[in-house]
Amino acid sequence: MPLELLRTPPPKERADAARNRAAVLEAAARLFAEHGVEAVSMDQIAAAAGVGKGTLFRRFGDKSGLATALLDARERALQEAVLAGPPPLGPGAPAALRVPAFVDAYLDYLVAHLPLVRMSETSTPGARYRIGAYRFWHRHLAILLTGSADPEYDAHALLAALAADHVGALLPELGEDRLRAGLRRLAHSVPAS
Amino acid sequence: MPLELLRTPPPKERADAARNRAAVLEAAARLFAEHGVEAVSMDQIAAAAGVGKGTLFRRFGDKSGLATALLDARERALQEAVLAGPPPLGPGAPAALRVPAFVDAYLDYLVAHLPLVRMSETSTPGARYRIGAYRFWHRHLAILLTGSADPEYDAHALLAALAADHVGALLPELGEDRLRAGLRRLAHSVPAS
DNA sequence: AACGCTAGCGGACCACAGTCCGCTTATGCA
DNA sequence: TGCATAAGCGGACTGTGGTCCGCTAGCGTT
Numbered sequence: 002m003p004l005e006l007l008r009t010p011p012p013k014e015r016a017d018a019a020r021n022r023a024a025v026l027e028a029a030a031r032l033f034a035e036h037g038v039e040a041v042s043m044d045q046i047a048a049a050a051g052v053g054k055g056t057l058f059r060r061f062g063d064k065s066g067l068a069t070a071l072l073d074a075r076e077r078a079l080q081e082a083v084l085a086g087p088p089p090l091g092p093g094a095p096a097a098l099r100v101p102a103f104v105d106a107y108l109d110y111l112v113a114h115l116p117l118v119r120m121s122e123t124s125t126p127g128a129r130y131r132i133g134a135y136r137f138w139h140r141h142l143a144i145l146l147t148g149s150a151d152p153e154y155d156a157h158a159l160l161a162a163l164a165a166d167h168v169g170a171l172l173p174e175l176g177e178d179r180l181r182a183g184l185r186r187l188a189h190s191v192p193a194s
Numbered sequence: 195m196p197l198e199l200l201r202t203p204p205p206k207e208r209a210d211a212a213r214n215r216a217a218v219l220e221a222a223a224r225l226f227a228e229h230g231v232e233a234v235s236m237d238q239i240a241a242a243a244g245v246g247k248g249t250l251f252r253r254f255g256d257k258s259g260l261a262t263a264l265l266d267a268r269e270r271a272l273q274e275a276v277l278a279g280p281p282p283l284g285p286g287a288p289a290a291l292r293v294p295a296f297v298d299a300y301l302d303y304l305v306a307h308l309p310l311v312r313m314s315e316t317s318t319p320g321a322r323y324r325i326g327a328y329r330f331w332h333r334h335l336a337i338l339l340t341g342s343a344d345p346e347y348d349a350h351a352l353l354a355a356l357a358a359d360h361v362g363a364l365l366p367e368l369g370e371d372r373l374r375a376g377l378r379r380l381a382h383s384v385p386a387s
Numbered sequence: 388a389a390c391g392c393t394a395g396c397g398g399a400c401c402a403c404a405g406t407c408c409g410c411t412t413a414t415g416c417a
Numbered sequence: 418t419g420c421a422t423a424a425g426c427g428g429a430c431t432g433t434g435g436t437c438c439g440c441t442a443g444c445g446t447t
Contacts, residue, residue: 015443018395042433053397058435060395123319126312130363154376157364161354170323171350183347190383208413211425235403246427251405 022060024050029067038068038116065124068117069132076134079110083141096145096192103141104163104188108181111168119165129164146192155191162187215253217243222260231261231309258317261310262325269327272303276334289338289385296334297356297381301374304361312358322357339385348384355380 014022028050032041043064047054061067088094089102111118122129129135142156149155161167162184171180207215221243225234236257240247254260281287282295304311315322322328335349342348354360355377364373 015394017443021396043435044433047397054435055397055437056395057397064434119319123316126316126359127363129359150379151372151376154364154368154372155380157360157368158355158376158380161357161360162351164354164357164360166319166322167350167354167357170320171347175347175350179344179347183344183351186343187348187351187384191380208424210413214426236405237403240427247405247429248407248427249425250427252425256405 018060021050021052021056025052025057025060025067026071030071033071033117038120043067063124065121065128068121068124069134072114072117072121075110075114079106080134080137082106096147097189100142100145100159100192101185101188103138103145104159104184105181107138107163108168108184111163111165112172112177115165115169115172119169122165135160149192159188159191211253214243214245214249218245218250218253218260219264223264226264226310231313236260256317258314258321261314261317262327265307265310265314268303268307272299273327273330275299289340290382293335293338293352293385294378294381296331296338297352297377298374300331300356301361301377304356304358305365305370308358308362308365312362315358328353342385352381352384 025046029041029046032046032049043057044054046067047057050057057067061070082090083103083106085091089098090106092099094102121132138160139153139156142159143152146152146155168180175183218239222234222239225239225242236250237247239260240250243250250260254263275283276296276299278284282291283299285292287295314325331353332346332349335352336345339345339348361373368376
């Protein structure tokens with residue numbers, strides 16, 4: 002789903018469109034919370050929002066786009082904490098501390114919203130890598146990993162360990178603490194290579 | 195998809211069932227090669243194999259199960275090379291060499307069959323981690339990584355960097371050589387932590 | 388206030404994955 | 418060779434994601 006569907010575009014939005022968008026997001030949030038992301042169909046969401054199916058899809062592209070839109074506020078908060086928040090997550094701390102801090106914070110975000118993130122990442126093959134947020138995190142990490150033989154690759158590798166599907170599978174198997182510890186070690190060892 | 199659908203089970207298979215299985219695999223291989231995995235529907239495969247849709251699904255569970263079955267021979271060859279082939283991929287070499295050798299060999303396998311592996315891994319959330327082959331590779335790596343603070347976790351982390359979706363996204367972006375180099379560095383640095 | 392233009396609407400429609408169940412037929416046994 | 422049984426078959430059916438296009442109504446203009 003193209004980025005302009007997720008951020009409000011300069012050409013201002015018509016009043017009914019804005020109303021519908023809000024209604025859809027509200028209905029989706031309610032239904033997802035109530036029945037689980039997987040169990041709710043787009044038809045149901047459209048009906049609950051009092052909106053046609055076409056509207057739903059034109060606005061959000063597909064189901065994963067809707068999930069991404071619902072996550073947008075949360076994700077943006079994390080992005081701002083990284084860009085301008087207090088260290089070590091924000092700027093001011095050495096990279097060796099900022100990388101683990103990011104991994105930690107992102108894991109928090111992930112466990113708090115796993116089903117939604119999973120939906121937003123795994124609907125279509127490669128969807129994760131096309132989302133704007135992925136590019137943001139990748140860029141952030143690549144900059145912190147300057148000094149590695151290939152910061153770009155290492156950033157991708159670290160993010161692979163933070164994929165929703167991966168974390169979702171490991172969480173029940175290893176438990177959150179062990180997962181977090183492993184991730185921290187990884188965050189520590191990757192840039193050292 | 196349960197494992198018993200993929201390996202021939204002890205209670206021997208009826209003759210027509212065997213014929214149908216072969217016909218389906220052959221038709222699927224041909225259609226996939228001809229039009230691409232994504233572009234072929236289960237209906238088409240059933241029709242081309244001269245078989246009912248029900249047969250198709252009873253035998254292979256779902257589309258990802260069919261992909262897995264098509265990969266089975268290749269994957270098993272790799273497994274045998276790891277279990278009993280010449281070092282450094284097979285036993286006899288030190289773990290510090292066997293891990294990169296595995297990563298290398300698996301990447302070869304992956305680039306040779308990306309669309310099929312992708313289908314087998316990403317059809318359903320978490321599918322990858324339920325396939326028998328994943329467990330095999332995980333176990334193999336965990337044993338080689340004895341000495342790490344958490345071999346189980348590190349094995350998962352290394353496999354995350356070998357996920358079909360991940361490799362599929364990085365291949366066009368970084369190119370195969372850079373990807374392979376990064377992977378090798380990762381294979382080298384992970385157990386050291 | 389009336390008008391025209393176009394962004395936006397909505398639900399009929401399509402293709403596809405996956406299920407179900409009454410029928411067929413291979414197989415083991417007498 | 419004929420029979421009984423259940424493994425196997427196949428295609429009609431369902432629910433879902435996603436598309437399409439003729440109609441509606443918000444908004445800028447005069």
